Amino acid sequence: MSAAREDLLARVVDYYARNGVRDTSLRTLAAAIGTSQRMLHYHFGSRGDVLAAVIEAIAGSQADQMAALFADDSDPLAAGRRNWVATAEGADRYGALWFELATHAMRREPYAAHLGEVMVAAQLRAFTAVYERYVDPSRARRLARVTVGVGQGLLFDLLVDGDREGADEAAAEFAVLVRTAIESDGGPPAASTSG
Amino acid sequence: MSAAREDLLARVVDYYARNGVRDTSLRTLAAAIGTSQRMLHYHFGSRGDVLAAVIEAIAGSQADQMAALFADDSDPLAAGRRNWVATAEGADRYGALWFELATHAMRREPYAAHLGEVMVAAQLRAFTAVYERYVDPSRARRLARVTVGVGQGLLFDLLVDGDREGADEAAAEFAVLVRTAIESDGGPPAASTSG
DNA sequence: GTCTATAACTCGATAGAC
């Protein structure tokens, strides 16, 4: 994986993020990012291989971001807040591409399997681990799925209607709902060594 | 709008729902639904006009479904439950198309403006009206946005990982969160004539 | 309204020099 390829890939991702994947030919793409159609074939292979490389890049950086957001677990519930802030900040740039690529995973395209895993399963695991500090494992799983859903859904609505303030307020409201639920819950069955 | 066109449109929607819009040429589409490329042009116009007609059809039936789901307001909170059931039932058939078309609204394509309105604004209004029976208008708006987001987000996760049972459980868990929040809330500021 | 045929164009992919 040469430096030239890395450089090219970054520009391809940026172009797709701004313009979408659909209706973008290799010709148009190459001209827009200052390279030639020939170079795209040379570095990536077919058009599908370009898309696959983009999807892998997005999946990879999403995984990295997740790891960073959940690294500091001194205040586990804050991970949810940090996760939403990061999501909303990247919305303008990567939001629409996020959903467009997600549809590839939904249609079970093999090259998008890893992305699907990162988009849902990885997040579910992370939030389940967080909630298991406060409630029993079964409810932790349910709360995790709701939380991941809220993240995806608020991003969806934000991208469609552009109401960032409303989205932020809703995220805060959800945090209240979760805190209330956890506080009135009996807590995890086993003893937890809270840090 | 002739009966032939209506009939054709229904088949186009069905094909797009099963196969996606991208990478589908008019030739392929026409052959698959038992018509000719010429007829698509005749009834709809350009390829873009076909897509616009599909989007309008989806927006229209979504609006109809919403109206039906919120018509019976004897138990307002049940609307959320009915909404989720309807969403999950249609997931396999229309879920991926829903998100694919949503990206057109996110990119502010003019022909998708109405769809965006139906996908978010209309739902926000409906759920805000529901919650205003229980809490003050400001919190009702926030809860409505969370609720709409949960619907979109749980559908997203369901389509990506296929876990219908997990999605249903999460929807039920969210209903518990909302009920708890409403019960511990002071209620709406003005007197409400509860039915 | 429906058909066949085709014009005019763009696409992905490759050839081959440097």
Added chain:
DNA sequence: GTCTATCGAGTTATAGAC
């Protein structure tokens, strides 16, 4: 690694008979 040139297939859209 990067360029220009091009092949062959596939695309939208239209023409024109019935």
